[in-house]
Amino acid sequence: MKIVVCIKQVPDTAEVRINPETNTLVRDGVPSIINPYDLHALEAGLQIKELTGGTVTALTMGPPQAEDALREAIAMGVDDAVLLTDRAFAGSDTWATAYTLSRAVKKIGFDIILCGKQAIDGDTAQVGPEMAEFLDIPHIAYVKAIDEISTERIRVKRMMEEGYDIVESPIPVLLTVVKEINEPRLPSLKGKMRAKKAEIKKLGFDALETDEHLVGLKGSPTQVKDIFAPEMKKDRKVLKGSPEEIVEQLIGVLKEMKCL
Amino acid sequence: MDYFFTEEQKMIQELARQIAEEKVVPVRAELDEKEEFPHEIMKVLAQSDMFGIFIPEEYGGLGMGALELCIAVEELSRACLGVSTSYAANALGTYPILLFGTEEQKKKYLPDIASGKRLVAFALTEANAGSDAAGIQTTAKKDGDYYILNGTKQWITNGGEAEIYTVIAMTDPSRGARGASAFIVEKGTPGFSFGKKEKKMGIRASVTRELIFDNCKVPKENILGREGMGFIVAMKTLDQSRVGVGAQGVGVAQGALDEAIRFARQRVQFGKPVISFQAVQHMLADMATLTEAARSLVYSVARYVDSGAKDISKPSAMAKVFATDVAMKVTTDAVQVMGGSGYMREYPVEKMMRDAKILQIYEGTNQIQRNVIGQELIKEAARKG
Ligand SMILES: Cc1cc2nc3c(=O)[nH]c(=O)nc-3n(C[C@H](O)[C@H](O)[C@H](O)COP(=O)(O)OP(=O)(O)OC[C@H]3O[C@@H](n4cnc5c(N)ncnc54)[C@H](O)[C@@H]3O)c2cc1C
Numbered sequence: 117m118k119i120v121v122c123i124k125q126v127p128d129t130a131e132v133r134i135n136p137e138t139n140t141l142v143r144d145g146v147p148s149i150i151n152p153y154d155l156h157a158l159e160a161g162l163q164i165k166e167l168t169g170g171t172v173t174a175l176t177m178g179p180p181q182a183e184d185a186l187r188e189a190i191a192m193g194v195d196d197a198v199l200l201t202d203r204a205f206a207g208s209d210t211w212a213t214a215y216t217l218s219r220a221v222k223k224i225g226f227d228i229i230l231c232g233k234q235a236i237d238g239d240t241a242q243v244g245p246e247m248a249e250f251l252d253i254p255h256i257a258y259v260k261a262i263d264e265i266s267t268e269r270i271r272v273k274r275m276m277e278e279g280y281d282i283v284e285s286p287i288p289v290l291l292t293v294v295k296e297i298n299e300p301r302l303p304s305l306k307g308k309m310r311a312k313k314a315e316i317k318k319l320g321f322d323a324l325e326t327d328e329h330l331v332g333l334k335g336s337p338t339q340v341k342d343i344f345a346p347e348m349k350k351d352r353k354v355l356k357g358s359p360e361e362i363v364e365q366l367i368g369v370l371k372e373m374k375c376l
Numbered sequence: 377m378d379y380f381f382t383e384e385q386k387m388i389q390e391l392a393r394q395i396a397e398e399k400v401v402p403v404r405a406e407l408d409e410k411e412e413f414p415h416e417i418m419k420v421l422a423q424s425d426m427f428g429i430f431i432p433e434e435y436g437g438l439g440m441g442a443l444e445l446c447i448a449v450e451e452l453s454r455a456c457l458g459v460s461t462s463y464a465a466n467a468l469g470t471y472p473i474l475l476f477g478t479e480e481q482k483k484k485y486l487p488d489i490a491s492g493k494r495l496v497a498f499a500l501t502e503a504n505a506g507s508d509a510a511g512i513q514t515t516a517k518k519d520g521d522y523y524i525l526n527g528t529k530q531w532i533t534n535g536g537e538a539e540i541y542t543v544i545a546m547t548d549p550s551r552g553a554r555g556a557s558a559f560i561v562e563k564g565t566p567g568f569s570f571g572k573k574e575k576k577m578g579i580r581a582s583v584t585r586e587l588i589f590d591n592c593k594v595p596k597e598n599i600l601g602r603e604g605m606g607f608i609v610a611m612k613t614l615d616q617s618r619v620g621v622g623a624q625g626v627g628v629a630q631g632a633l634d635e636a637i638r639f640a641r642q643r644v645q646f647g648k649p650v651i652s653f654q655a656v657q658h659m660l661a662d663m664a665t666l667t668e669a670a671r672s673l674v675y676s677v678a679r680y681v682d683s684g685a686k687d688i689s690k691p692s693a694m695a696k697v698f699a700t701d702v703a704m705k706v707t708t709d710a711v712q713v714m715g716g717s718g719y720m721r722e723y724p725v726e727k728m729m730r731d732a733k734i735l736q737i738y739e740g741t742n743q744i745q746r747n748v749i750g751q752e753l754i755k756e757a758a759r760k761g
Binding site: 301302305 | 383384387388391394395398399420423424425426428429438
């Protein structure tokens with residue numbers, strides 16, 4: 117089984133502050149960490165490997181310093197690591213990111229691709245499923261448990277608002293995972309020592325054999341115009357009581373507002 | 377202070393600290409309250425290769441020594457001495473195999489110990505043999521291809537949880553201390569069972585239990601060294617491991633000091649944080665100074681042990697005595713600095729104070745350590761003439 121885990125290096129939000137004047141994140145001096153959901157994806161990858169054998173490759177797209185995140189993944193036990201880095205990739209939105217990652221996993225080869233459900237800095241939860249679309253393979257998002265796995269098929273529990281779905285899919289497949297799926301392991305000493313010396317494979321634009329209009333800023337249909345904290349509206353009213361009473365009150369309020 | 381650790385030593389410190397903070401601190405009060413063995417934490421330590429630190433690479437370990445082990449023990453002790461005792465007793469039980477085992481014995485046992493698959497315990501103490509270890513009454517009688525063990529060991533750390541036990545028993549009671557031998561006894565050996573589990577004042581996450589040998593048949597190839605070498609095995613083992621007890625002292629002292637400082641900065645009386653009172657500052661200053669002095673001594677002695685020096689009895693005893701007396705004082709003073717809050721179970725320092733007490737007792741009481749130091753001083757003086 118060839119398992120590829122996509123991880124992202126993000127600022128440690130526990131340490132991030134917002135500059136109140138510009139409304140942007142103050143990233144200076146903020147430590148970088150592996151996106152917390154991706155730690156669960158790494159753990160899931162390592163557990164699958166323990167069951168089925170094979171290899172786990174960690175993949176990230178980012179600036180050269182994202183290499184640190186890959187070394188952490190090696191310390192946890194992944195077999196190898198690939199860094200997608202190139203000036204041409206700068207400014208990618210989720211579409212371009214997913215496209216670029218999908219080109220890279222094609223190059224690396226895969227049976228199962230694992231992603232965290234979302235990154236804590238962007239919170240879009242789009243990149244995983246978009247990658248699957250680019251690759252034309254099935255995907256299951258919000259996986260909270262892997263119930264059965266063979267080299268051909270996988271059966272998982274997908275988290276829903278209430279309860280869960282049981283979903284089965286052929287392999288190859290892409291999964292995005294939620295925190296409930298497992299508890300990520302800590303690194304090991306041997307892993308840390310290996311990570312220090314390990315060679316990180318680097319892939320740039322040229323290696324992906326693609327068109328420059330499909331990656332980076334040029335390949336991104338969305339662009340960020342402004343970042344701001346949503347205004348809090350304070351004129352709220354909470355209706356209390358039994359459902360019947362609340363409905364009564366609500367009708368009254370709506371009539372008052374001349375909506376009814 | 378910078379102790380100029382190598383990259384690898386820093387890695388151990390960093391990872392042990394992460395385990396302590398993320399896996400031990402959140403559960404230590406509950407483990408203490410329920411007197412529960414830390415199975416989950418042991419698994420984490422195994423997965424992180426912590427059990428392999430001092431075991432040679434050819435047996436699956438990391439091939440490091442006493443200093444690296446002390447670094448790990450100190451970090452764990454900062455969070456919980458119960459957990460660190462379970463971890464350190466494993467090393468205590470392993471040293472006899474490491475120091476005196478045959479190639480076969482090492483090949484058979486060390487890889488599973490290094491990976492954390494099998495936990496180890498060291499069994500010397502008996503009801504009538506505490507400080508006076510020569511008083512042991514457990515016997516081992518040769519019978520064909522076996523030794524038949526009979527007797528009861530008491531207060532054995534990791535008893536019942538460990539899979540491998542290094543046991544000191546008398547092969548020739550008539551010869552006294554020269555008649556003892558050391559054996560490897562595996563859990564599950566017919567005639568080997570576990571007795572009373574102690575209820576303790578502190579280190580309650582660590583299990584302390586009786587081992588009962590009732591015509592227990594141990595294969596003769598499980599003897600460590602030769603017949604009659606039992607006390608040499610035990611004494612060399614303790615010389616090797618004692619500095620680790622010192623590291624436990626440094627860890628718990630640091631843990632208590634950290635809590636006391638944090639509390640004193642935020643507790644306001646007479647309109648200001650209590651840390652602004654000189655009397656409190658002076659207590660904290662002494663606590664910090666003693667802790668740092670203990671740490672320096674422990675690291676120096678660990679490095680000396682790792683140098684392969686033979687005369688390690690005295691320095692090891694010094695590190696144990698000093699660092700554990702410091703631990704008792706610093707944890708007691710941490711409670712004092714925190715006042716009534718320090719006495720409450722809501723805060724961790726009362727547990728640290730209860731836990732610290734054991735360090736002055738086990739692996740040779742601090743009185744016995746002073747005896748060792750005193751005897752060495754006499755010998756050294758006699759040699760100089
Ligand atoms: C929690 C716990 C865990 C333990 N784990 C283990 C273990 O894993 N394996 C193991 O083999 N043992 C273990 N022990 C036993 C431990 O090593 C002994 O308790 C210790 O050596 C002291 O022996 P004792 O308790 O019988 O005290 P005693 O020897 O009865 O001593 C009583 C007092 O007399 C003093 N004293 C005795 N002789 C002298 C002397 N000659 N000079 C001056 N003072 C003296 C002592 O210092 C002490 O203050 C453990 C004990 C405890 C409490």
